[in-house]
Amino acid sequence: MTGIISGECNHCRQVTLWRNKIMIYPITGNVPLPNEDLPIDVMEDYLEAAQIINLSPRGAVALLRLSIQKLCKALGEKGENINTDIKNLVAKGLQPVIQQALDSLRVIGNNAVHPGQIDLKDDTETANKLFGFINIIATTLVTQPRQIAEFYQATIPEVAKAAIIKRDAIS
Secondary structure, eight states, X not given: OOOEEEEEOTTTOOEEEEETTEEEESTTTTOOOOOTTSOHXXXXXXXXXXXXXXXOHHHHHHHHHHHHHHHHHHTTSOSSXXXXXXXXXXXXXXXXXHHHHHHHHHHHHHXXXXXXXXXXXXXXXXXXXXXXXXXXXXIIIIIHHHHHHHHHHHHSOHHHHHHHHHHHSOO
């Protein structure tokens, strides 16, 4: 058995502990903080996944898949079938790159709980990428629309908004 090696995080300068090239402290490893605009239930699953990534990347990925299913529901979909939810979002104009991120989480998450072609038992690298994908999805589908709407409502004069509505009305 290999001993424990200590290190220092390049980002936060805190102590890290490693055993057999696996980070055992801090337990969340290098997982990015969740996007603050994620719904609370999605954020809770994200944070739970972060707590287990080094112990069970497969378990973390399964939780991330659940997070995406809940996020689809928050985006107005039924939340019952993630594949159908993604299809519906695509039909509404979802960017292909965001569809690919959602499907990556869906497929890899499914493989985490159902034996398939992807073996995630020791694959923290894939799990880490999926945490980043959730934040990209949230930024694109939640944060950016919120920021734009807030700016538009606070900055654009009512007369201009009325003219825009008239311009865009179906003739």
